[in-house]
Amino acid sequence: MAKAYNFFSCSLFIFFWFISSISLHAEAAVKTYKFDVQVKNVSRLCHAKPIVTVNGMFPGPTIYVREGDRVLVNVTNNAQYNMSIHWHGLKQFRNGWADGPAYITQCPIKTGHSYTYDFNVTGQRGTLWWHAHIFWLRATVHGAIVILPKQGTLFPFPQPDMETNILLGEWWNNDVEEVEKQGNKMGLPPNTSDAHTINGKPGPLFPCSEKHTFAMEVEQGKTYLLRIINAALNDELFFGVDGHNMTVVEIDAVYTKPFTTPAILIAPGQTTNVLVQANRAPGRYFMAARPFMDAPVIVDNKTATAILQYKGVPDTIIPSLPKLPAPNDTSFALNYSTKLRSLNSPQYPANVPLKIDRHLFYTIGLGINPCPTCINGTKLIASLNNITFVMPQIGLLQAHYFNIPGVFITDFPDKPPTPFNYTGAPLTANLGTSQGTRLSRIPFNSTVELVLQDTNLLTVESHPFHLHGYNFFIVGTGVGNFDPAKDPAKYNLVDPPERNTVGVPTGGWAAIRFRADNPGVWFMHCHLELHTGWGLKMAFVVENGKGPNQSVLPPPKDLPPC
Ligand SMILES: *[C@@H]1O[C@H](CO)[C@@H](O)[C@H](O)[C@H]1NC(C)=O
Ligand SMILES: *[C@@H]1O[C@H](CO)[C@@H](O)[C@H](O)[C@H]1NC(C)=O
Ligand SMILES: *[C@@H]1O[C@H](CO)[C@@H](O)[C@H](O)[C@H]1NC(C)=O
Ligand SMILES: *[C@@H]1O[C@H](CO)[C@@H](O)[C@H](O)[C@H]1NC(C)=O
Ligand SMILES: *[C@@H]1O[C@H](CO)[C@@H](O)[C@H](O)[C@H]1NC(C)=O
Ligand SMILES: *[C@@H]1O[C@H](CO)[C@@H](O)[C@H](O)[C@H]1NC(C)=O
Ligand SMILES: *[C@@H]1O[C@H](CO)[C@@H](O)[C@H](O)[C@H]1NC(C)=O
Ligand SMILES: *[C@@H]1O[C@H](CO)[C@@H](O)[C@H](O)[C@H]1NC(C)=O
Ligand SMILES: *[C@@H]1O[C@H](CO)[C@@H](O)[C@H](O)[C@H]1NC(C)=O
Ligand SMILES: *[C@@H]1O[C@H](CO)[C@@H](O)[C@H](O)[C@H]1NC(C)=O
Ligand SMILES: *[C@@H]1O[C@H](CO)[C@@H](O)[C@H](O)[C@H]1NC(C)=O
Numbered sequence: 001m002a003k004a005y006n007f008f009s010c011s012l013f014i015f016f017w018f019i020s021s022i023s024l025h026a027e028a029a030v031k032t033y034k035f036d037v038q039v040k041n042v043s044r045l046c047h048a049k050p051i052v053t054v055n056g057m058f059p060g061p062t063i064y065v066r067e068g069d070r071v072l073v074n075v076t077n078n079a080q081y082n083m084s085i086h087w088h089g090l091k092q093f094r095n096g097w098a099d100g101p102a103y104i105t106q107c108p109i110k111t112g113h114s115y116t117y118d119f120n121v122t123g124q125r126g127t128l129w130w131h132a133h134i135f136w137l138r139a140t141v142h143g144a145i146v147i148l149p150k151q152g153t154l155f156p157f158p159q160p161d162m163e164t165n166i167l168l169g170e171w172w173n174n175d176v177e178e179v180e181k182q183g184n185k186m187g188l189p190p191n192t193s194d195a196h197t198i199n200g201k202p203g204p205l206f207p208c209s210e211k212h213t214f215a216m217e218v219e220q221g222k223t224y225l226l227r228i229i230n231a232a233l234n235d236e237l238f239f240g241v242d243g244h245n246m247t248v249v250e251i252d253a254v255y256t257k258p259f260t261t262p263a264i265l266i267a268p269g270q271t272t273n274v275l276v277q278a279n280r281a282p283g284r285y286f287m288a289a290r291p292f293m294d295a296p297v298i299v300d301n302k303t304a305t306a307i308l309q310y311k312g313v314p315d316t317i318i319p320s321l322p323k324l325p326a327p328n329d330t331s332f333a334l335n336y337s338t339k340l341r342s343l344n345s346p347q348y349p350a351n352v353p354l355k356i357d358r359h360l361f362y363t364i365g366l367g368i369n370p371c372p373t374c375i376n377g378t379k380l381i382a383s384l385n386n387i388t389f390v391m392p393q394i395g396l397l398q399a400h401y402f403n404i405p406g407v408f409i410t411d412f413p414d415k416p417p418t419p420f421n422y423t424g425a426p427l428t429a430n431l432g433t434s435q436g437t438r439l440s441r442i443p444f445n446s447t448v449e450l451v452l453q454d455t456n457l458l459t460v461e462s463h464p465f466h467l468h469g470y471n472f473f474i475v476g477t478g479v480g481n482f483d484p485a486k487d488p489a490k491y492n493l494v495d496p497p498e499r500n501t502v503g504v505p506t507g508g509w510a511a512i513r514f515r516a517d518n519p520g521v522w523f524m525h526c527h528l529e530l531h532t533g534w535g536l537k538m539a540f541v542v543e544n545g546k547g548p549n550q551s552v553l554p555p556p557k558d559l560p561p562c
């Protein structure tokens with residue numbers, strides 16, 4: 001093993017990234033950012049290729065704000081692709097115009113055009129992220145959003161000495177848009193990524209990557225806050241630091257009851273804040289990320305690494321890898337999920353809806369539809385309640401706000417058309433689905449429970465579901481078929497985890513609850529980009545309320561037209 005790391009004795013370029021103090025002192029300030037979407041040549045894994053970036057950075061710039069701030073981000077598209085940016089996890093109260101998913105809340109920003117996203121950060125603090133929300137461009141167009149608590153408010157956990165953002169990602173040697181197109185053309189899964197990355201760098205286990213290794217310098221005795229973001233397109237990931245435990249204190253910008261763990265599990269779309277104490281013998285320790293995959297599909301165990309380096313130790317010390325759970329360690333995954341609990345303190349209560357107005361049950365399925373031009377005459381697709389979502393040609397929010405007919409219908413069924421043994425033997429016949437731009441209409445301020453049920457249509461698989469415009473409470477999860485007679489009795493209605501993205505277990509179910517108090521059109525989709533492209537998505541139309549401040553705001557003047 002040691003041989004592989006001989007190059008550490010040579011001069012290793014190390015990129016240190018620190019934020020020791022952040023100079024944001026104003027109360028409820030306006031923060032302005034300029035995003036120049038541009039193509040830049042970037043070299044990784046012995047290849048150089050042009051990628052789409054923001055301000056030439058990969059990952060892109062961090063948005064630093066305080067709770068209560070107003071944020072203005074002027075995005076200018078100087079790339080040859082259509083663009084739109086999603087502020088993942090920000091609730092955008094009445095303000096879907098700033099949410100970003102292309103053709104859901106806006107038309108894309110065309111080449112040479114600009115759009116200023118204008119939003120308030122209200123009632124949220126912690127780590128979120130932003131990313132392109134059109135095709136596969138988020139592979140390289142993404143960055144962190146750090147929301148500091150209001151001035152004078154401390155974290156509800158020991159104050160760290162320093163903090164660092166850790167963005168986990170995936171790298172393709174070829175153009176990601178070409179990779180996606182090739183998959184669609186063939187009707188088969190496109191090529192998997194060539195590497196996983198930590199802050200855009202694969203680390204020394206990949207070829208030509210000595211100088212593409214992220215390193216973080218620590219001082220013994222100090223405590224570090226890692227803001228970990230899974231920006232990968234298609235992989236749930238384990239992450240750990242060799243020799244160091246992590247204390248989980250926040251998920252998806254919601255504080256949790258702290259717990260200590262040698263590894264975290266994080267799905268695409270999710271964020272996790274952990275505290276790490278530099279309490280080991282001074283040395284160099286690998287941080288590592290690699291996939292969790294407990295379904296019978298391609299297992300990709302490529303391991304991205306970065307280095308935690310104690311101050312003053314020489315670069316010649318050879319780090320060793322953390323012991324991460326096996327790629328198929330289902331029991332670690334289930335056990336980890338049960339440890340996540342909302343803090344539920346007087347200051348940060350968990351307001352779980354107890355009385356439910358609307359019960360929804362959605363099955364998640366893969367399938368095969370005819371495709372005369374594809375290799376086998378068929379293409380892989382995906383569906384919710386057997387509906388493969390068809391993208392509209394104009395933004396759904398515009399269609400809703402301006403009452404434009406013929407764009408969508410609100411007849412998305414509350415339950416699957418035909419009940420079956422969802423997680424029984426694999427079903428490989430009659431895998432067709434129906435197709436449509438079908439949405440579900442929800443009255444303002446009603447309480448919703450949604451059970452997402454994985455199925456064995458083709459194969460079971462874990463799916464991270466993301467809801468825009470809301471956080472929700474994950475009141476229950478389980479393996480097998482959801483049992484409406486028995487499972488609700490086991491719900492956690494006291495301190496369930498509150499998130500914007502839930503990992504539905506492989507061959508299992510997750511029950512989420514939320515209060516529909518944010519009017520607008522809100523996208524819900526699997527955050528595996530592969531599955532989003534296959535149609536594993538739908539949207540809710542949350543009606544306006546009758547009172548003041550309960551309607552969708554008027555659209556901004558510079559909203560991109562189609
Ligand atoms: C990127 O590199 C390629 C070949 O290495 C070169 O042809 C191209 O002009 C470069 N593009 C930019 C934007 O620098
Ligand atoms: C956004 O940036 C573009 C390009 O720099 C500029 O033309 C435009 O006026 C800016 N928009 C606003 C609202 O400042
Ligand atoms: C943001 O807050 C300011 C001040 O309260 C308000 O004037 C503005 O309308 C809000 N913007 C949005 C998009 O909600
Ligand atoms: C996908 O992988 C195959 C096999 O390695 C390769 O021939 C092909 O060019 C790749 N396609 C794209 C779009 O990267
Ligand atoms: C990590 O935590 C476990 C369980 O609390 C403990 O047994 C172990 O000694 C800790 N390891 C380190 C390196 O602190
Ligand atoms: C990845 O899988 C291959 C083949 O199963 C195995 O040889 C290799 O040791 C694995 N790597 C890691 C880091 O688990
Ligand atoms: C996990 O993968 C290992 C190595 O491929 C295999 O030996 C083991 O049986 C698998 N475990 C489960 C629970 O599938
Ligand atoms: C489709 O074709 C590919 C390549 O020829 C083959 O590997 C695959 O098994 C086929 N899939 C189906 C569902 O027919
Ligand atoms: C569903 O399928 C599983 C696995 O084949 C089986 O154990 C179970 O009894 C079936 N359930 C029902 C209700 O048929
Ligand atoms: C889904 O819909 C298609 C087309 O109507 C039908 O053939 C198929 O049986 C349905 N599948 C399920 C699981 O309901
Ligand atoms: C929503 O309903 C709850 C419970 O009836 C009520 O307390 C709350 O004020 C309502 N919210 C709005 C914005 O109307």
Ligand SMILES: *[C@@H]1O[C@H](CO)[C@@H](O)[C@H](O)[C@H]1NC(C)=O
Nearest residue numbers: 081082107108110393561562
């Ligand atoms: C870019 O978006 C516009 C507006 O929706 C659309 O007409 C055009 O076809 C898109 N271009 C590409 C290359 O997708």
